Every structure is written in C-alpha cells, then in structure tokens.
Amino acid sequence: MKPRGFVVALLLGAAARFTWAAACCGGNNLVPSLISGDQRTQVTATTAYSRVLGEVPIEGATQWRDEADVESRSSMRLDAATLLSDRWQVGLSLPVVRRFRERNGVQAQAMGVGDVAVHLGYEVLPQWTYSPWKPKGWLFASLTAPTGVAPENSTALYQIDSLGRGYWNVALGGMLLKTWADWDVLFLAQVNQSFAKILTSDAGDFILRPGLGGSAALGIGWSRDALRIGVNGSVLYEGAVATQGLVDEVGTRQISFPLSLQVSYLISDAWSLGALYSDNGWFGPQNVTLNQSISLVVQTRWDR
Amino acid sequence: MKGCLKAKGFVLFAIACGLASCGREPVEVFDSVDRVAASCDLEFPKAGLCAEVKWTKPPTADEPNGFTVRFWEKAKGSPTGPFVEPASAPSSFLIMTCCKTPTRCPLKKSRAGEYEASGITLASGKKYWQYVVVGSEKVKLAGEVSVK
Numbered sequence: 001m002k003p004r005g006f007v008v009a010l011l012l013g014a015a016a017r018f019t020w021a022a023a024c025c026g027g028n029n030l031v032p033s034l035i036s037g038d039q040r041t042q043v044t045a046t047t048a049y050s051r052v053l054g055e056v057p058i059e060g061a062t063q064w065r066d067e068a069d070v071e072s073r074s075s076m077r078l079d080a081a082t083l084l085s086d087r088w089q090v091g092l093s094l095p096v097v098r099r100f101r102e103r104n105g106v107q108a109q110a111m112g113v114g115d116v117a118v119h120l121g122y123e124v125l126p127q128w129t130y131s132p133w134k135p136k137g138w139l140f141a142s143l144t145a146p147t148g149v150a151p152e153n154s155t156a157l158y159q160i161d162s163l164g165r166g167y168w169n170v171a172l173g174g175m176l177l178k179t180w181a182d183w184d185v186l187f188l189a190q191v192n193q194s195f196a197k198i199l200t201s202d203a204g205d206f207i208l209r210p211g212l213g214g215s216a217a218l219g220i221g222w223s224r225d226a227l228r229i230g231v232n233g234s235v236l237y238e239g240a241v242a243t244q245g246l247v248d249e250v251g252t253r254q255i256s257f258p259l260s261l262q263v264s265y266l267i268s269d270a271w272s273l274g275a276l277y278s279d280n281g282w283f284g285p286q287n288v289t290l291n292q293s294i295s296l297v298v299q300t301r302w303d304r
Numbered sequence: 305m306k307g308c309l310k311a312k313g314f315v316l317f318a319i320a321c322g323l324a325s326c327g328r329e330p331v332e333v334f335d336s337v338d339r340v341a342a343s344c345d346l347e348f349p350k351a352g353l354c355a356e357v358k359w360t361k362p363p364t365a366d367e368p369n370g371f372t373v374r375f376w377e378k379a380k381g382s383p384t385g386p387f388v389e390p391a392s393a394p395s396s397f398l399i400m401t402c403c404k405t406p407t408r409c410p411l412k413k414s415r416a417g418e419y420e421a422s423g424i425t426l427a428s429g430k431k432y433w434q435y436v437v438v439g440s441e442k443v444k445l446a447g448e449v450s451v452k
C-alpha cells in the first residue's frame with residue numbers, strides 16, 4: 001500500500017460513529033479503527049463536536065430545534081490497535097464524552113466515560129502482489145461494554161448524563177479497500193446485536209431485548225501527494241427494542257443515511273491528520289436525532 | 305295453524321326489533337354508586353379500589369416532575385376521599401409511546417391512601433403511557449402524558 005493509503009482508512013472509525021444514543025435502540029454501529037497498512041501499532045485520537053438540529057419522530061415530520069434549545073455532544077476518543085501476527089490485530093477504544101443542553105434558560109451538562117470497546121481484526125484479503133481489481137479485505141469483531149450511563153438509568157434533566165447505550169454489544173463486519181492511481185474506493189459493512197438486560201423497578205422487572213442492528217458505508221477518495229479528499233455515504237439501521245415483563249411492547253426501528261466529507265493529510269509515514277464533516281439529515285432518516293458533526297483526527301503509527 | 309301464525313309473527317317482530325336497534329349503543333341506567341365509578345379513571349377490581357393521578361405541574365423536560373396517586377374504595381369513596389391504603393404497596397411507571405422504553409417512578413407514601421412520585425426526568429417532546437400497579441393489578445391511564 002502506498003503511504004497515502006494510511007489516510008484512506010484514517011477517518012473510517014470517525015465516520016462510522018456519529019450515531020447518537022437513542023432510547024429506541026440498543027446497537028452502536030461501532031466500526032473499529034483497523035490497521036490497514038504496513039504498521040505494527042497505531043494510535044488514533046479523535047475529537048468530535050456534534051450539534052443537534054432536530055428530531056425525526058416516528059410520525060415522520062421533522063421537528064426542528066429552535067434557538068432557545070441548544071444541544072451538543074463533544075467527545076475525545078483514543079483508539080489503539082496492534083498486530084498479534086502478520087494478519088491478526090487487536091484493538092481498544094476508549095471514549096470520553098461531554099454532553100450539554102440549554103433549553104428555555106435551563107442548562108444541564110455531564111461528562112464521563114462512554115462505552116468502551118475491544119476489537120479483533122483479521123486481514124482476510126492481503127495484497128502481496130499487485131492486482132488491478134482485487135481489494136484488500138479485513139474481517140473484524142467488536143465487543144462493547146456498557147460503561148457509559150444508559151438512558152434508562154439516567155437521573156439528570158434531558159437525560160444529559162446518558163453517555164452510553166447501556167447494552168453489551170457484539171458486532172461482526174468486514175471492510176474492502178481498493179486503490180487505483182489517485183483514486184480509492186472503500187466498502188464497509190457490519191451487523192451488531194446487543195444482549196438483553198433486566199431493568200428492575202418497584203413495580204417489577206422489565207426485560208429489554210434490542211433488535212439486530214447494522215450499517216454499511218461506501219467511500220470514494222481522491223489523493224494528490226499527501227492530501228486526500230473523500231466522501232462517504234452510509235446507511236445505519238438499528239432494530240427496535242422489545243420491552244417485556246411488566247408490559248409487552250415493541251419500539252420502533254431507527255434508520256439514517258449519514259453523509260460525510262473528509263480531508264486528510266499525511267504529515268509523515270508516522271503521522272496523519274484528518275478532518276471530517278458529517279450530516280445525517282440529507283436522505284429521509286426515520287426515528288433519529290438530526291445532527292451535524294465536525295471531527296479532527298490525529299494518528300500515529302509504528303512500522304512493522 | 306293459529307299457533308304457526310303466532311310463531312311467524314313473533315319471528316317477524318323479533319327481526320324488526322333487531323333491525324331497529326342495529327348500530328345503536330346499548331343504553332345503561334346508572335345508580336348512585338355507578339356515578340362515583342364514572343370518575344374512577346383507574347379501577348382495580350380485585351382490590352375494589354379506584355385511584356386518581358395528579359401531576360404536580362404539567363410535565364416538562366426542563367425540570368424534575370412529580371405526581372400524586374390517591375386511592376379510595378370504589379363502593380364508598382370518591383376522588384375527594386376518604387382515601388384508603390391498598391393492601392400492598394402501589395407502584396407506578398411510564399412507557400415512552402414511541403420507543404416503548406420504561407421510566408421508573410418510585411412511589412412514597414405521603415399520607416393515608418396518598419402516594420407521591422418525585423424527581424422524574426422526562427424527554428422533551430415525547431409522550432408516555434402511565435401505569436399504576438397494586439398487587440397483581442396493573443392499570444394503564446387513559447390518554448397519554450405529553451411532555452413540553
């Protein structure tokens with residue numbers, strides 16, 4: 001892989017994580033920050049800022065936030081990945097999240113650890129010799145722990161202290177990456193399933209069973225020297241949570257189609273910088289919070 | 305022959321009566337006890353109780369919310385009292401209508417037959433179903449709790 005290939009995958013993890021915790025669903029659409037080049041170890045720091053523009057309720061009509069209602073989410077996430085062998089890799093994701101909301105003159109904010117995840121990756125399609133059509137490919141698995149406060153356990157106004165999804169989650173996915181001269185194409189897909197949990201109350205127990213979730217993304221990039229400009233379109237789906245026990249009800253699924261624009265720059269073989277803008281309100285989202293996000297990514301690597 | 309005609313007449317009368325009443329609501333006559341029951345929004349038939357839920361203020365996302373639940377005997381009481389203790393401690397919860405996720409509302413006894421829930425935080429612009437539980441009886445309030 002050419003050195004600029006590093007920056008192709010640099011923004012993958014950032015692009016795939018602009019999903020907000022929603023009461024309806026249990027998944028997290030987590031995509032690990034995979035080693036996709038000739039590195040032995042890489043560490044990625046991502047700082048992101050998102051602002052809520054409105055909601056698309058299940059009834060369909062978008063409810064835009066007015067100026068007296070400001071909600072934002074900032075995060076700093078460290079992703080580390082290292083090779084276990086020539087084709088196996090393992091990684092860790094540590095997010096710290098800060099949420100803020102001001103509405104009708106009332107302010108609330110919270111900061112803390114989000115949901116921590118570990119990853120396992122395998123390079124299923126290595127590129128030992130050049131091929132005009134064969135892509136590089138990886139399979140990955142992620143396990144996310146509910147270390148952030150779940151929406152159901154929130155006690156603060158606006159559920160502002162809810163910094164995680166509240167479920168153990170397993171994701172399986174794959175990524176294909178192909179470069180031709182100045183162009184690259186990337187395809188990524190994953191499915192995830194959160195485990196059921198019991199919520200106890202004075203009235204009795206609720207059993208919350210999340211549905212299957214998944215996402216797919218297609219990205220195209222153009223590179224010149226150390227600079228890459230890319231666009232990435234995704235579809236995110238989260239199955240509804242079924243609530244059983246005291247009641248027997250099924251919620252509503254969540255669908256969105258985030259679009260992101262990316263610029264990345266290879267400072268050296270060991271360092272990359274990236275910036276990303278993402279918006280999930282362009283193409284008919286359902287039952288989601290609409291938000292725009294900006295993130296900055298710094299990555300450092302150690303060669304094999 | 306006469307008996308046969310009588311029978312036919314009865315059948316025609318019955319059909320005519322049936323057609324005439326088609327589509328009409330059944331008419332009931334309430335006695336005084338039933339008029340009390342008409343205000344029994346939350347009825348617990350096994351316990352013989354009625355209950356009423358009153359939110360302290362219109363539910364909002366901008367501050368913690370609270371409500372009061374009062375119980376009275378269906379046969380003797382009314383929403384103004386006298387209030388009675390259920391045999392087992394009552395409880396309450398909310399279910400968000402969109403997503404079916406629960407919100408717990410622990411009840412604390414404030415006086416005889418009266419219980420309070422406080423510190424309930426709700427999501428802006430959402431609607432909730434409200435339930436009150438007494439023993440094995442779980443009753444859902446008519447209508448929805450709308451949050452500003």
